[in-house]
Amino acid sequence: MRVSGSRRAVLVVALAVIVSGFAYLTYGGVGDNLVYFLTPAELLAKGSDGFDRPVRLGGMVVPNSVQWHADQLDLRFRLTDGTQSVLVHSHGAPPQMFRGNIGVVVEGKYDRSGVFESHNLMVKHSNEYHPPKPGEKASDMYKTLVREGGS
Amino acid sequence: MNNALGTSALRVALGMALAAIGLAVWGVRRRDEDFVRAAYAAVYANAVLISLAVAAMLTALLTHDFSVKYVAQVGSRATPTLYTIASLWGALEGSILFWGWVLSLYAAAVIYANRKRAGALVPYAAATLMGIAVFFGILLVGPASPFGLVSPIPADGPGPNPLLQNHPLMAVHPPLLYLGYVGMSVPFAFAIGAMLSGELEDDAWITFSRRWTIVAWGFLSAAIIAGMWWSYEVLGWGGYWAWDPVENASFMPWLTATAFLHSVMLQQRRGMLKLWNMCLVVSTFVLTILGTFLTRSGILSSVHAFTQGPIGYYFLGFIALVLLISLVLIAGQSGRLRASGSLDAAVSRESVFLLNNLLFAAFTFTVVLGTLFPLVAEALRGVKVSVGAPFFNRMTLPMGMALIFLAGVGPALPWKRATRAELRSQLMPPAIALVVVLALSLALGVREPYAVLTFAFAAFALVANGREFWSGTRARMRSHGEAAPIALARLIGGNRHRYGGYVAHIGIITVVMGIAASTTFKSENEATLKPGGSLVVRGITVRLDRVWGQEQQQRFVVGADVTLLEHGRAIGTLTPRQNFYPTSEQPVPTPSVRSRADADIYINLMAFDERGASATLRILIEPLVSWIWLGGLIVMFGAGIASWPTRRRAGAPADVRAPARAPRPSPAPHGASATATHAAPSTDLSGAD
Numbered sequence: 001m002r003v004s005g006s007r008r009a010v011l012v013v014a015l016a017v018i019v020s021g022f023a024y025l026t027y028g029g030v031g032d033n034l035v036y037f038l039t040p041a042e043l044l045a046k047g048s049d050g051f052d053r054p055v056r057l058g059g060m061v062v063p064n065s066v067q068w069h070a071d072q073l074d075l076r077f078r079l080t081d082g083t084q085s086v087l088v089h090s091h092g093a094p095p096q097m098f099r100g101n102i103g104v105v106v107e108g109k110y111d112r113s114g115v116f117e118s119h120n121l122m123v124k125h126s127n128e129y130h131p132p133k134p135g136e137k138a139s140d141m142y143k144t145l146v147r148e149g150g151s
Numbered sequence: 152m153n154n155a156l157g158t159s160a161l162r163v164a165l166g167m168a169l170a171a172i173g174l175a176v177w178g179v180r181r182r183d184e185d186f187v188r189a190a191y192a193a194v195y196a197n198a199v200l201i202s203l204a205v206a207a208m209l210t211a212l213l214t215h216d217f218s219v220k221y222v223a224q225v226g227s228r229a230t231p232t233l234y235t236i237a238s239l240w241g242a243l244e245g246s247i248l249f250w251g252w253v254l255s256l257y258a259a260a261v262i263y264a265n266r267k268r269a270g271a272l273v274p275y276a277a278a279t280l281m282g283i284a285v286f287f288g289i290l291l292v293g294p295a296s297p298f299g300l301v302s303p304i305p306a307d308g309p310g311p312n313p314l315l316q317n318h319p320l321m322a323v324h325p326p327l328l329y330l331g332y333v334g335m336s337v338p339f340a341f342a343i344g345a346m347l348s349g350e351l352e353d354d355a356w357i358t359f360s361r362r363w364t365i366v367a368w369g370f371l372s373a374a375i376i377a378g379m380w381w382s383y384e385v386l387g388w389g390g391y392w393a394w395d396p397v398e399n400a401s402f403m404p405w406l407t408a409t410a411f412l413h414s415v416m417l418q419q420r421r422g423m424l425k426l427w428n429m430c431l432v433v434s435t436f437v438l439t440i441l442g443t444f445l446t447r448s449g450i451l452s453s454v455h456a457f458t459q460g461p462i463g464y465y466f467l468g469f470i471a472l473v474l475l476i477s478l479v480l481i482a483g484q485s486g487r488l489r490a491s492g493s494l495d496a497a498v499s500r501e502s503v504f505l506l507n508n509l510l511f512a513a514f515t516f517t518v519v520l521g522t523l524f525p526l527v528a529e530a531l532r533g534v535k536v537s538v539g540a541p542f543f544n545r546m547t548l549p550m551g552m553a554l555i556f557l558a559g560v561g562p563a564l565p566w567k568r569a570t571r572a573e574l575r576s577q578l579m580p581p582a583i584a585l586v587v588v589l590a591l592s593l594a595l596g597v598r599e600p601y602a603v604l605t606f607a608f609a610a611f612a613l614v615a616n617g618r619e620f621w622s623g624t625r626a627r628m629r630s631h632g633e634a635a636p637i638a639l640a641r642l643i644g645g646n647r648h649r650y651g652g653y654v655a656h657i658g659i660i661t662v663v664m665g666i667a668a669s670t671t672f673k674s675e676n677e678a679t680l681k682p683g684g685s686l687v688v689r690g691i692t693v694r695l696d697r698v699w700g701q702e703q704q705q706r707f708v709v710g711a712d713v714t715l716l717e718h719g720r721a722i723g724t725l726t727p728r729q730n731f732y733p734t735s736e737q738p739v740p741t742p743s744v745r746s747r748a749d750a751d752i753y754i755n756l757m758a759f760d761e762r763g764a765s766a767t768l769r770i771l772i773e774p775l776v777s778w779i780w781l782g783g784l785i786v787m788f789g790a791g792i793a794s795w796p797t798r799r800r801a802g803a804p805a806d807v808r809a810p811a812r813a814p815r816p817s818p819a820p821h822g823a824s825a826t827a828t829h830a831a832p833s834t835d836l837s838g839a840d
Contacts, residue, residue: 026517026546030524033542037535054539070679070765092677093757093767096729097737123737138707138731138738144762145700145709 035107039081043110056107057086057116058124063100079106079116086110090118097123153211153219157204157298161248164200164255165288167193171281175274179348187274191262194277197284198259201252208248208297209239217308220299221245227310229705234316240325241311243447243462244297249325250443251287253333258284261337261363272356276337276344283336286469294462310705313732317739320381327374328401332439334367335404338411339436342429346480351487354419360432361415362794365651368408369790372655375401376662376783387740387755389675389771391779392666394543399522400442403515407435410511412652413504413561420566421501422491426481427508429488433477434515440470450526496568503561510550510557517546548601552608555663558656559612562619580618585611602671609660609667616653616660623650643792651793658785665778669751672774677757679767685716688770691752692716696724698763707731709738711756711766715745727756727768750774 037056044050062085065078073092078085088106098104103124108117139146171193178186211219212235215228225238225245234241240249258280265273291297315321338360345356378401379391392398411431417423444450448463481488494501521538528536563577588610592603620639627638643650674689685694696712710728714721723745729738742755753771760766 022513022516026520029542029546030520030538033539033545034524034528034536035539037537056537070767073677073679073767093679093769095737096758137733138709139700139702142700142707142709142731142761145698145759146702 037105040079040086041081041084043086043116044084050110051112052109054107054109055116056105057088057110057118058103058105059085061098061100061102061104066098066100068094075121079104086116087114088116088118090121092121094121095123153207153216154298154300157207157211157219158292158296160200160204160207161288161291161296161298164197164204164251165285165292167197167200168281168284168288171197172278172285175278175281179271179274190274190277191266194255194262194281195259197281198255201248201255204291204298205239205248205252208245209236212236212238215307217306218301218304219297220301221297223301223305223308225311226308227705228307230310230316231705233319233322234311237315237322237325238311240329241315241321244291244295246325246329246447247287247290247295248297249329250333251284251291253329254280254284254287254336257333257337261340265359268355270350270355271348272341272344272350272359274344275347276340276359279340279343279347280336283340286465290462290465294465309734310732313706313730313735313739314385316705316732317730317741318381318385320377320384324374324377324381327370327377331367331369331371331374332401332404332442334363334370335408335435335439337363337367338432342432343477343480346429346484349484349487351425351484357415357418357428361412361419364408364411364415364432364435365648365790365794368405368412369787369794371401371405371408372658372790373783373787375405376780376786380780380783383753383776384742384744385739387742389673389742389753389755389769389773391776394521394538394540396522396525397446399518400445403518403522404435404438404442406511406515406518407431407438410508410515411435413511414508417501417504421493423493423501424508425490426485426488429481433473433481437470437473437477438515438519440466440473444470445522498564498569498574500561500564500566500569503557503564507554507557507561510554514547514550514554517550518543521546551663552601552604555605555612555660556608558660559608559615562653562656563615578615581611581615584614597671599671602667605663605667609664612656612660616656619653620650647795647797648793651789651791654789654792655786656789658782658787658789661782661785662779663782665775665782668775668778669773674772675770677767677769679758679765681765682763686768686770689772690717691722691770691772693752693754693768693770695766695768698759698766705732709756709759711759711768713743713754713768715752725752725754727754729756729759746777748777751776 033054035054035056037058038046038050040057040059043055043057057079059079059081062078062080065076067076068074070093075090075092075094077088079088080086088108090106090108098121105122105124106116106118107120107122110116171190174186174190174193178184178188178190208219208221210216211222212226213232215222215226217223217226221242221244225242226235230238238245240246258277261280262273262277310316341356341359341363345351350356375398378398382393382398383389383391408431411428414424414428414431418425418428444463444466448466450463494505496502521543524538525536528534559581560578563581565573569577585607589603589607592606597603597606620642623642624635624639627633627642628635631638631641633641676686676688678686680686680695682695682697685692687693692715694714694716696714698709698711701708701710708728708730710726713725713727715723715725725743725745727743728741730741731738740755740757742753744754745752751771751773753773753776755769755771757767757769
């Protein structure tokens with residue numbers, strides 16, 4: 001648009017201020033909201049820097065570490081990367097396939113008492129397709145439901 | 152047979168695209184009409200040949216011809232027919248084929264509609280479209296070739312990705328998305344065509360670009376809403392938008408296209424923002440290619456990413472090429488892209504559009520930054536990070552609310568300059584609505600500032616846009632003595648762009664209200680129940696009746712029968728399920744939803760006992776979710792009104808593009824003349840506004 005010289009200068013300066021302020025805000029906003037993807041060893045290596053910030057923690061569920069109280073929907077288990085492990089606590093039912101030795105990713109924060117408080121638990125599945133082994137077929141595993149349901 | 156047909160059709164199609172480019176450029180340089188006509192014939196041939204390849208692929212899929220590579224990857228005899236058809240776009244190679252097909256059809260339609268237009272604009276636009284077709288053609292005969300002989304021929308295939316065969320919306324969302332994404336190539340082609348031909352001064356290119364952007368934008372809007380719906384119905388977490396990179400990929404070009412749909416009016420009416428509009432058209436196209444790169448290259452792990460392969464490098468190269476060519480052309484033409492008009496007053500419709508564009512630009516920047524940051528961080532620093540939803544929400548919520556507010560201010564303000572009296576009379580009714588809703592929300596105990604403001608601004612914008620229909624119809628009834636429905640229809644028909652735009656505004660406002668209500672007033676509960684046991688969420692009793700299993704053709708289903716009771720009376724049953732597909736260890740959650748105008752009751756089966764002794768249910772009550780889907784329909788309806796082709800009658804209102812004569816659109820309509828100011832003086836579809 002055509003505006004006189006001095007007004008144009010004012011406009012340009014105003015725009016520059018707005019844009020740089022916005023860019024600064026945005027950049028800071030990203031920095032504060034980065035969610036790191038870590039393994040238990042990497043999380044523990046951060047020491048106190050690892051506390052109370054959003055993290056995605058990935059690893060395997062330690063066999064026989066799973067404590068599930070269905071009535072309170074309370075789940076505790078240890079997550080390991082093979083070297084170190086972290087105690088994870090979450091509220092809510094785990095996915096149907098959740099069990100020991102399965103790869104999972106939990107989202108949440110590691111609190112100062114040394115428990116990872118998860119608000120989201122995802123089972124990591126490999127994209128590689130393999131035909132289900134005999135015991136893994138849903139129609140075998142849940143056969144009893146068909147007979148009782150009869151639908 | 153299918154292989155041979157498909158492969159050769161795609162190869163010849165690529166040849167046709169190359170030929171079209173050469174013929175078009177040669178024809179324009181030599182001013183030889185015959186070459187241009189031959190180029191157009193090659194464009195049509197390209198469309199026919201790719202259609203043949205698609206037909207061969209569909210035949211192969213439907214007849215389970217596992218000798219075709221793609222069918223062996225995604226086909227299965229047990230898959231129901233609907234999902235077999237949907238698997239055409241359900242994996243990498245098929246989706247590229249589908250993309251190329253949609254592009255070839257768009258190109259043929261655009262060229263056919265404008266085949267008689269003289270000048271170099273259309274031939275260069277054809278060459279640009281075919282340039283894009285060459286890129287996809289190379290992918291189709293090379294790294295993403297869907298055809299190819301599989302030997303030995305397998306007896307059966309694994310079937311599509313379980314997530315993609317679990318809901319009928321899979322047959323809706325992807326085609327809409329392609330129609331939207333690929334449609335953005337057309338305005339881009341006219342932009343490049345205008346710069347190559349130098350036909351920038353007459354506004355033909357901007358008229359074409361606007362027209363086709365409306366079409367593509369309508370499809371893209373519908374696709375985004377359908378994608379949200381799919382996510383809501385299939386992923387089982389009760390939400391519909393997570394700022395996931397693949398969602399952002401569809402959203403980024405939508406933002407720039409929406410900005411363009413507003414700023415283009417400043418160019419058409421006032422000769423402003425020519426350079427900016429050029430940049431918006433180019434950015435929109437580049438963002439569609441970037442989105443395809445993000446979702447198809449395997450750089451992000453998601454349901455949309457199919458394979459790790461070299462295809463990502465092709466896309467990066469193509470993006471670089473497009474940016475380079477566009478920037479060189481824009482730099483070369485910058486003298487002609489200077490504004491010829493100027494802003495008259497700070498309080499006018501023009502300044503609302505400027506503010507609107509500033510906000511859309513900032514919005515786009517935020518989403519692009521948040522989406523690309525993790526990729527850059529991983530490439531440069533080797534750390535795996537993701538940008539959390541709080542970042543997006545905090546940055547975009549204020550901008551989104553300001554945009555909703557402006558959607559109400561814009562229609563109320565006149566072009567050029569608003570007087571105090573006009574401001575008062577136009578803004579008073581919406582302002583009253585704003586205050587009433589504000590007071591009402593606070594009185595009803597809503598305390599979240601964003602929710603309160605969103606409802607207040609939505610009421611403001613709704614009244615402002617609705618008023619345009621009301622006052623326009625009333626004025627027509629008085630001046631023409633027409634009955635209300637006829638007056639309304641003629642009002643809209645007389646200026647489709649304007650009223651289609653207002654309808655789209657109303658649709659977007661509906662979507663925003665649905666989002667605000669469903670996120671703010673969501674109630675949620677989860678419990679493990681025994682058959683006969685129940686759980687109460689916000690006055691609704693959810694009773695588990697039984698857990699059952701069923702073997703189906705392509706999967707095994709575990710379901711929970713649930714009865715809903717309100718005030719002790721049964722109001723319906725729901726059956727959330729988990730579907731186990733043989734190709735996946737993980738079941739696909741299949742929540743069951745009861746939709747009402749006031750709220751959705753959403754139940755997901757989280758876990759179950761193998762003997763049916765119990766089931767863990769997650770129950771959500773989400774107010775107004777269905778308004779989001781309804782709003783999507785309204786938006787599409789609005790885009791349909793705005794883009795419906797009209798044959799201009801002889802003696803239609805003369806072109807009133809000159810800014811000095813541009814009439815101020817007052818609430819009193821003057822038939823077609825109010826804002827239909829940029830009709831090319833032709834009688835075919837090309838210039839119809």
